[in-house]
Each structure stands twice: as C-alpha cells, then as structure tokens.
Amino acid sequence: MFKFLKEKLKSAISKISEGVEKEGKVEEKIVEKPAEEPPKEESNASELPASLRAGSQTSRSETRSQVTGFFAKLKEKFTGKEEEKKEEEHVHPIKTEKKYEKPKITGSEEEIQEKTEAKEELTIAYKESEKKGFFATITEKITTTKIDNAQFEKLFWELEMALMENNVSVEVIEKIKNDLKEQLVEKPIKRTKVEETIQETLKNSVEKLFETSTIDLIEEIKNKKEKPYIIAFFGINGSGKTTSIAKLANMLKEEKISCVLAASDTFRAASIEQLQQHADKLGIKMIKHDYGSDPAAVAFDAIKHAKAKSIDVVLIDTAGRMHSNTNLIDEMKKIIRVAKPDLKIFVGESITGNDCVEQAKTFNEAVGIDGIILAKADIDEKGGAAVSVSYVTKKPILFLGTGQKYGDLQVFNSEVVMKSLGLA
Ligand SMILES: Nc1nc2c(ncn2[C@@H]2O[C@H](COP(=O)(O)OP(=O)(O)O)[C@@H](O)[C@H]2O)c(=O)[nH]1
Ligand SMILES: [Mg+2]
Structure with missing residues (x-):
C-alpha cells in the first residue's frame, strides 16, 4: 500500500536536505543553557581543572566533577587531613569553599611556596568561573543553517513533483508547502539535524490532514x-x-x-x-x-x-x-x-x-x-x-x-x- 509515494517522499526529503546543507546560510551561535544539578560523585583530579581554563569545551558534568575534585584535593593539601564529609553531597563546591574557614599556610618554605601558588590558581579559577557564570549557565556552540524563500521554492519543487506524481491533490500540496515554508524558511536548522527536521516537519503537516472528527x-x-x-x-x-x-x-x-x-x-x-x-x-x-x-x-x-x-x-x-x-x-x-x-x-x-x-x-x-x-x-x-x-x-x-x-x-x-x- 502506497509504496511509490513512500519511496518518492524519502528521496525528496533526502534531496531537500542535501540542498539545505549545500545552499543554506551557516551560522554559529553560542547559546547559554540553565545549569543542571551537580553530579554526586567526586573525581580525584588534583590539577587546576582544565574546564576552568579559557576556551574550554568541557561538558557541564565534567566541569562539575573536575571542580569538585579539585577543591577536595586542595583542602586536603591545606589541612593535611581529609575533609569532613559534606552534609549535603550536592552542595555547590564554591559555596562550600566560602563557608570553609581558611587554614593558615604553614610548613617548610618550599611547601608554603607551593601552597601559595595553588591558592593563587584557585583564586584565578574562581574569578574565571564567576565571570563565565559557570554555575548558573552552561554555554554551547550551535551551528545552524538557514534557507531563504527562493531557496525553499527551488528545493520544494522536488517534493511537489513527488506529490503530484502520486495523485496528491493540489489543495493538499499547497497546504504542505505552506506548512513547510512556515517551519523552514529563515528558521535556523541545526546542522546535524537537517534531514530529521525536514522529515519531522513533513510528518506533522501530513498528520494534520487527517484531523477531521472521526466516527466510531x-x-x-x-x-x-x-x-x-x-x-x-x-x-x-x-x-x-x-x-x-x-x-x-x-x-x-x-x-x-x-x-x-x-x-x-x-x-x-x-x-x-x-x-x-x-x-x-x-x-x-x-x-x-x-x-x-x-x-x-x-x-x-x-x-x-x-x-x-x-x-x-x-x-x-x-x-x-x-x-x-x-x-x-x-x-x-x-x-x-x-x-x-x-x-x-x-x-x-x-x-x-x-x-x-x-x-x-x-x-x-x-x-x-x-x-x-x-x-x-x-x-x-x-x-x-x-x-x-x-x-x-x-x-x-x-x-x-x-x-x-x-x-x-x-x-x-x-x-x-x-x-x-x-x-x-
Ligand atoms: N482489490 C480490491 N478490489 C475491490 C475492493 N473493493 C471492491 N473491489 C472490486 O471492485 C469491483 C467493483 O466492485 P463493486 O462492489 O461491484 O462496485 P460498485 O459498482 O460500486 O458496486 C469488483 O470486482 C470488486 O471485487 C477492494 O477493496 N480491493
Ligand atoms: Mg454495485
């Protein structure tokens, strides 16, 4: 049942997607997302977390666990003993640090030097994290592509032919065209999801064709x-x-x-x-x-x-x-x-x-x-x-x-x- 139309739709979707990928206007955008709950496990990272360095692309959860581990290690270094277990495991590490009473830096000259350097690094990391708003938001680079009306008309032709060849009525072709135009023209489409977006848009449009009251x-x-x-x-x-x-x-x-x-x-x-x-x-x-x-x-x-x-x-x-x-x-x-x-x-x-x-x-x-x-x-x-x-x-x-x-x-x-x- 409906095999020809199925094949034609598939090939039209894939040709339109290729067209969008080839001809669309590519844009890169950094978007901010709200922060999530921190993970419960702690890592053993002992260096300044790479995620806190400028230009880092580390994921949100990695950043958190690296930072948590870093603070734990640092505290250990200062106090010389393992830190008491935090009351709430997911208490924010930086907030914990603020409550934490700073120990006096003691030890040999070398040790004091080392600890002071670590402290300075911590201060830089802290300021950086505040500046970037690390714990309120997370940034993500999204690459999108966009087509204009003329490009859409050219690309839709493929689908229009497929629909016409399979006896889809003119009214319905017009409706599908309008739906797709509304959803796709001048709208940024994630570059990794072009075909998926077009398929989904078409699906939603066709689905609506059956929205008449049914009779049992x-x-x-x-x-x-x-x-x-x-x-x-x-x-x-x-x-x-x-x-x-x-x-x-x-x-x-x-x-x-x-x-x-x-x-x-x-x-x-x-x-x-x-x-x-x-x-x-x-x-x-x-x-x-x-x-x-x-x-x-x-x-x-x-x-x-x-x-x-x-x-x-x-x-x-x-x-x-x-x-x-x-x-x-x-x-x-x-x-x-x-x-x-x-x-x-x-x-x-x-x-x-x-x-x-x-x-x-x-x-x-x-x-x-x-x-x-x-x-x-x-x-x-x-x-x-x-x-x-x-x-x-x-x-x-x-x-x-x-x-x-x-x-x-x-x-x-x-x-x-x-x-x-x-x-x-
Ligand atoms: N393959 C197929 N043939 C059908 C179907 N419905 C009817 N036919 C055939 O179509 C022909 C005409 O059907 P008929 O009921 O006499 O049509 P009427 O003139 O509208 O009453 C007959 O040979 C039926 O067997 C169907 O759903 N599938
Ligand atoms: Mg009859």
Missing part, C-alpha cells in the same frame, strides 16, 4: 435508541459500493449486530443478483424490487422490514452515478428524503487518486456525505486519495477496502497510513 460506527449503531440505523452508500460505477456493503454486513455480523440489505441499485444489469449472492453467503435478508423500479421505494421497504423485525441496521446499495448526471443525482436525493439515513457514505476508489477526491467533493456538495470508504487501497501504490480526500472534503475516512474478501475492510487509522508513507 459500531458505537453509533449501538447507541441509537430507535432502530434501525440506516446507512446509504453512494459513488460511481465500479467503485466498490456493493462489495463494501457486503464487507460491512460481515463486520456487523461479527459484532452481533443484525442487518438487512436494500437492493436499491435497480439500474445496473446483474446488480441485484450480485448483492443477493453476498446476502446468501452471509445469511442476511435482502429486500428487492424489479429492475427499473424506484430505488427509494426499495429502501423504504427495507426500513419497514427492519422495523417490523427489530433489525439493527439497514444498508442501502445504490446505482453508480457520475456526479455530472443530474437525473441520477436527483434520484439519490430522493432516496435520502425517503430513507433519512443516519449516515451517508461515499465509496471511492483509492487508485483513482485525484478523480476520487473530485468525486467525493461533488457528492458532498450534492448530498452532504458523512464519511468515506476508500476501496482498493490494497492495489494503490500512490496513496494520493488517502492523504487528500479528508482534507478536501473535511469528512473522515471510515474504512479502507484492502482486498476482495469479506474480512478486507479496515477501520481507518491514520497511523497505518503514516507508517505506509514512512512518516511514522
């Missing part, structure tokens, strides 16, 4: 007080309506929810037989009239039957219609007026990409769809419809059709799509 269909059905729960299916010829109805009927059966099918596709040759076959296999009742009869009347009868027999759900199959065919659109509106469905589902073919999105949009404008089933996702390597249709219609994808068997209907989960695209 099984919950909704169970929660409806007045039975039956009525679902009507719409879409063009061959998109997968009848098959999806059979798959959903099977899912409901597994959930111990009863249903009846309405053969409201009275138009297409063999459509009634096709649905009847599924009904027989699944052991479910189907209500039918003759070919050419009023589809709304079939739906009406199915609902009547469900009410009489306390059946939980009515699934209404309809004839495929092009969104441009006004007669059939009017017929669809009549079915809706008569059946008053709780849910209007648009069934589209994932593989048709932009066409599928366009159809969903027009069906939505004509009758106001509530959710989408994307059939044939299993044979779609592009994924353009899957990433576009919710964003464009503002309606959730409820299920993905992932094969020809009854079990091949997956409750839509954006995580799965993100994974298929290599973005999770």
Whole structure:
C-alpha cells in the first residue's frame, strides 16, 4: 500500500536536505543553557581543572566533577587531613569553599611556596568561573543553517513533483508547502539535524490532514435508541459500493449486530443478483424490487422490514452515478428524503487518486456525505486519495477496502497510513 509515494517522499526529503546543507546560510551561535544539578560523585583530579581554563569545551558534568575534585584535593593539601564529609553531597563546591574557614599556610618554605601558588590558581579559577557564570549557565556552540524563500521554492519543487506524481491533490500540496515554508524558511536548522527536521516537519503537516472528527460506527449503531440505523452508500460505477456493503454486513455480523440489505441499485444489469449472492453467503435478508423500479421505494421497504423485525441496521446499495448526471443525482436525493439515513457514505476508489477526491467533493456538495470508504487501497501504490480526500472534503475516512474478501475492510487509522508513507 502506497509504496511509490513512500519511496518518492524519502528521496525528496533526502534531496531537500542535501540542498539545505549545500545552499543554506551557516551560522554559529553560542547559546547559554540553565545549569543542571551537580553530579554526586567526586573525581580525584588534583590539577587546576582544565574546564576552568579559557576556551574550554568541557561538558557541564565534567566541569562539575573536575571542580569538585579539585577543591577536595586542595583542602586536603591545606589541612593535611581529609575533609569532613559534606552534609549535603550536592552542595555547590564554591559555596562550600566560602563557608570553609581558611587554614593558615604553614610548613617548610618550599611547601608554603607551593601552597601559595595553588591558592593563587584557585583564586584565578574562581574569578574565571564567576565571570563565565559557570554555575548558573552552561554555554554551547550551535551551528545552524538557514534557507531563504527562493531557496525553499527551488528545493520544494522536488517534493511537489513527488506529490503530484502520486495523485496528491493540489489543495493538499499547497497546504504542505505552506506548512513547510512556515517551519523552514529563515528558521535556523541545526546542522546535524537537517534531514530529521525536514522529515519531522513533513510528518506533522501530513498528520494534520487527517484531523477531521472521526466516527466510531459500531458505537453509533449501538447507541441509537430507535432502530434501525440506516446507512446509504453512494459513488460511481465500479467503485466498490456493493462489495463494501457486503464487507460491512460481515463486520456487523461479527459484532452481533443484525442487518438487512436494500437492493436499491435497480439500474445496473446483474446488480441485484450480485448483492443477493453476498446476502446468501452471509445469511442476511435482502429486500428487492424489479429492475427499473424506484430505488427509494426499495429502501423504504427495507426500513419497514427492519422495523417490523427489530433489525439493527439497514444498508442501502445504490446505482453508480457520475456526479455530472443530474437525473441520477436527483434520484439519490430522493432516496435520502425517503430513507433519512443516519449516515451517508461515499465509496471511492483509492487508485483513482485525484478523480476520487473530485468525486467525493461533488457528492458532498450534492448530498452532504458523512464519511468515506476508500476501496482498493490494497492495489494503490500512490496513496494520493488517502492523504487528500479528508482534507478536501473535511469528512473522515471510515474504512479502507484492502482486498476482495469479506474480512478486507479496515477501520481507518491514520497511523497505518503514516507508517505506509514512512512518516511514522
Ligand atoms: N482489490 C480490491 N478490489 C475491490 C475492493 N473493493 C471492491 N473491489 C472490486 O471492485 C469491483 C467493483 O466492485 P463493486 O462492489 O461491484 O462496485 P460498485 O459498482 O460500486 O458496486 C469488483 O470486482 C470488486 O471485487 C477492494 O477493496 N480491493
Ligand atoms: Mg454495485
């Protein structure tokens, strides 16, 4: 599923990253970070800590342990005996030093000389540490790179092509472009993390495409007080309506929810037989009239039957219609007026990409769809419809059709799509 788009996204991200690394404006900045808790262990360093010397790049924790060790040693030198254990182990060494009563320097001339020198070094180190604000903040050198708008436009082209080739709709490409622009143009990107940043930005943008309110269909059905729960299916010829109805009927059966099918596709040759076959296999009742009869009347009868027999759900199959065919659109509106469905589902073919999105949009404008089933996702390597249709219609994808068997209907989960695209 969506293999081509995944590969294209990966290569586009890596090309954009290369571009940013090559063309971006590099900047170096020293930043200050707040100090952390000092480590508890003490080192045995006996020299003036290297970390206290100007230009040192020693890490924060190393600095601390070196300084702590240095003070401990120095005190030992002055007093000639081991210092009593500090009450609080993490008391700041310099603060400890301030409380510490200075011993008189004694000993041979050589010893006094040595101790005095050590003391002077300590004073220098102390002043230096104060000047640098060692114990309040830590400094870090960060190298970043930045791209301007023109560079972004040039680099985004790679991704734009990848998205277009994989049937991602123009609206969605624009949205992704704007998101990326906002996050990347004139924004310093850590040099060590260029690819990661671009990947993350793209991931966040694509994730947001699925942010429509979702519907837990099984919950909704169970929660409806007045039975039956009525679902009507719409879409063009061959998109997968009848098959999806059979798959959903099977899912409901597994959930111990009863249903009846309405053969409201009275138009297409063999459509009634096709649905009847599924009904027989699944052991479910189907209500039918003759070919050419009023589809709304079939739906009406199915609902009547469900009410009489306390059946939980009515699934209404309809004839495929092009969104441009006004007669059939009017017929669809009549079915809706008569059946008053709780849910209007648009069934589209994932593989048709932009066409599928366009159809969903027009069906939505004509009758106001509530959710989408994307059939044939299993044979779609592009994924353009899957990433576009919710964003464009503002309606959730409820299920993905992932094969020809009854079990091949997956409750839509954006995580799965993100994974298929290599973005999770
Ligand atoms: N691979 C695959 N084929 C499907 C899927 N859903 C439907 N089909 C096939 O698509 C064709 C048309 O499906 P059908 O349900 O008759 O479409 P309808 O005209 O909208 O009712 C049939 O051959 C189905 O087996 C699916 O999720 N995956
Ligand atoms: Mg059909």
